Amino acid sequence: MSLVAVGTVAFDNIETPFGNAHRVVGGACTYISLAASYFVKPVRIVSVIGDDFPEEMLEYMKQRGVDLDGLQIREGEKSFFWAGKYHRDLNTRDTLDTQLNVLATFNPILPKHYRDAQYVMLGNLTPQVQLQVLKQLKHRPKLVVMDTMNFWMDTALADLMKVLKKVDVLTINDEEARQLSGEHSLVKAAHVIHKMGPKFLIIKKGEHGALLFHRGEIFFAPALPLAEVIDPTGAGDTFAGGFIGWLAKTDDISFKNMKRAIVYGSAMASFCVEKFSIERLRGLTPAMIEKRVQQFAALVHF
C-alpha cells in the first residue's frame, strides 16, 4: 500500500565511546525510508536538502524504491546538520551542534501522486510541518504514525496536541511518555495519552525494548542483546520505518499484526546500531531480516 514519510534528510557528526563519524548521512526520513523499503515500494518521502547532499546517496535511495519527487533540493543552500556525543552507556547523548539550514524555512509540499497515501509516517519534526503534511492529503489515511520528542513538548505543545488528535500511533520514549502524560507509571501514561488521540502508543526504551499499548492490552518486544553497539543514531527512526513498512506491506492494522510490525521494526533497529550512519541498512536481504525476527522469537518464547 502507498506509504508517505516526512522527516529530515541530513548530515550528522557522531561521537561515541567507540569512534567518531564526520558529516555522515543521517536524518529521520533517511532511516525511515531505507528501513521501510525492505517491506514496501515505493516509499514516498517529503523532505528538503541543500545542494551539498551526496548524489550517490540519492541514487541509492532511488534504487531501493524511494520516491524522491517530494524531496526539495535547494540550490546554494546547506542541508540540515546535527552533531552529538553519546555517553558511555549509549542511552543518553548531548547535542553539540544543530544547524537548521534548509529546514528553517521548510514548507512541505506533497506531489499530487502522494496525496492519496494510505500509510503516513510523520517523522520527528516541528508539529506545524507534520500538520501541513496531513492537510494536503485528499482523505484520511488508513494509518498515521507520528514520532516526536520532548523538545516539541517544551516549545510547541499546543500544536503537538493538534497533531496528536489526528494520529493513530504515537512513538515516543519512556521519559517523553511521562512528560506528556504527567504520570510516572507507563500503564497510566498510556491511558492519558490514548485520550489525546492516538489509539496506539509505542513507548521506545532503547536497549530495554519497546512497549505497545492499545485499549488496555500490552505487548512488549525486547531489544536484541548485541555484543557490540557502534552507533545508536537513527535506531528509533529505523524502528518506525520497519514498523510502518511491515504494516503497509501486509495492509493489516490489527493489534495482532502490530505486534509483528514491532518485531520487524526492532529487527531493523538491531541492524542499524551495528554500524555508523545508514551503512548497516545497505544490502540487507529478506532472509537476513527473517533470521533476526526468528532470533527475537527464540529470545522470548518459553
Next chain:
Amino acid sequence: MSLVAVGTVAFDNIETPFGNAHRVVGGACTYISLAASYFVKPVRIVSVIGDDFPEEMLEYMKQRGVDLDGLQIREGEKSFFWAGKYHRDLNTRDTLDTQLNVLATFNPILPKHYRDAQYVMLGNLTPQVQLQVLKQLKHRPKLVVMDTMNFWMDTALADLMKVLKKVDVLTINDEEARQLSGEHSLVKAAHVIHKMGPKFLIIKKGEHGALLFHRGEIFFAPALPLAEVIDPTGAGDTFAGGFIGWLAKTDDISFKNMKRAIVYGSAMASFCVEKFSIERLRGLTPAMIEKRVQQFAALVHF
C-alpha cells in the same frame, strides 16, 4: 526436591514516593522462602534473628511449609535492620541505616537433615557465609543459585570469586554484571562471568525485565507493566525464590525449563511489588500465579 535457602530474616524501614513502612518484616531469606513455598515444600532456611522477631510471622512461615530448624534465635539480641529510601523512579534507592545486630557474628549451621540438599539458594550475604553453607553439604547439590551485590565486589572480591567457582547460576543486576566483568555489553559480560564459574547468568534489570545467558544462548523475560508499584523491596529475592522453587518442584535444570523458571520468578516478583513488605506474598493461590504467567505469555507472544 529438597531446597535450602540462606539469607537474612530482618526488619526494614522503607520510604517510597507513595508512602512509608516502619519496622516491617523483610530480609532476603524471608522473601525467597515465601516465594519458593508456592512451588515446593519444605523450604529449609538458614538464618539468624534476635528475640524481637514477630512470633506470628514465624508461625505463618511454618504454615507455608518453611522449615525453621536452621533459623537461629538469639535471646536478648536484635534482628538485622535496614532502612532505605527509594527515588522517584523506584529503580534506585539510598540506604539510610544498616544495623547488623545478630548478623555481625552469624555462623550458619546446617541441621543434619539439611545436608543432602539438592537445590541451594545462596541469598545475598557475605561470601564467607555463603561458602560456609556450601562446605557443610554432604555432596555437591544438583543446582546452586547465588545472589550477590556490588558491596561484596568492592569489599570481598577474593571470597566472592571463590564462591563463584562453586555455583551454577548467578543472579545480579546489569550494573553489577558490568562491574564484575569489566565489560559494558551484557553479552560480553556474560562470556566473562561464565568463565568465573556460573554456567548460567541471570541479569536482573528491575522494571526492564531479566536476561538469562547460557553458552551463547539468551532468554529474556520482561517485567510485567504494572499500573502501580508500591514497594520494590524484596522483588529480586522473590524472583530468586520463585525461580529456584519452580526448578526444585519440576527437578529439571535444562535451559528450556530455566526459561519457565524465570517467568515464574518474574510472576512472583510482580506480586511482591504491589504491596509493602511481604504482604502481597500472603494468600496467593496457584491459580493466581498461573494467571499471571499467562499474562507474561500474552505480553511477548507474537
